[in-house]
Amino acid sequence: xxxxxxxxxxxxxxxxxQIWFCVVLxxxxxxxxxxxxxxPTYAIEIRGGKxxxxxxxxxxxxxxxxxxxVGPGTDFREFMGPVNNDASIVDWDRGxxxxxxxxxxxxxxxxxxxxxxxxxTFTVHYEPDSANNSGYIYYPRMLNSIVTHFVDGTWRYASTxxxxxxxxxxxxxxxx
Numbered sequence: 001x002x003x004x005x006x007x008x009x010x011x012x013x014x015x016x017x018q019i020w021f022c023v024v025l026x027x028x029x030x031x032x033x034x035x036x037x038x039x040p041t042y043a044i045e046i047r048g049g050k051x052x053x054x055x056x057x058x059x060x061x062x063x064x065x066x067x068x069x070v071g072p073g074t075d076f077r078e079f080m081g082p083v084n085n086d087a088s089i090v091d092w093d094r095g096x097x098x099x100x101x102x103x104x105x106x107x108x109x110x111x112x113x114x115x116x117x118x119x120x121t122f123t124v125h126y127e128p129d130s131a132n133n134s135g136y137i138y139y140p141r142m143l144n145s146i147v148t149h150f151v152d153g154t155w156r157y158a159s160t161x162x163x164x165x166x167x168x169x170x171x172x173x174x175x176x
């Protein structure tokens with residue numbers, strides 16, 4: 001009986017510590033959000049691969065249709081205002097892309113956020129797979145301090161809208 005009570009006590013203490021840790025994180029995050037620490041995405045910048053120079057997408061409808069604020073680990077996104085859940089850059093339902101074709105071209109994609117002077121960024125890598133009309137997104141480990149999806153260091157299947165909008169923008173830019 002004493003062992004069970006000791007385990008319950010340890011579990012409760014650990015639970016209280018976890019609750020306080022979450023409260024502190026939320027408070028820090030909301031302070032940063034409300035104080036203008038970062039704001040909405042104003043551009044998507046694509047570098048590398050077959051591009052001679054960075055490709056910068058500033059079209060508001062494209063930016064609104066593609067959001068990294070959607071998915072696991074982003075439950076606090078309501079602080080940023082309404083989120084289009086169909087705007088996810090990843091097809092989360094498909095899970096991790098453990099097998100993908102080799103030899104795909106890799107692009108670094110940065111979401112540039114307000115404020116525009118020294119903007120905070122969220123970075124992923126994208127490999128379009130034109131043979132299958134699809135693509136893959138990689139979340140680098142510990143690179144994104146803005147939000148984590150708890151999938152850092154893994155490849156995911158890019159969403160249909162991501163492949164259509166970003167894939168076609170890259171294809172157009174590399175044909176020139």
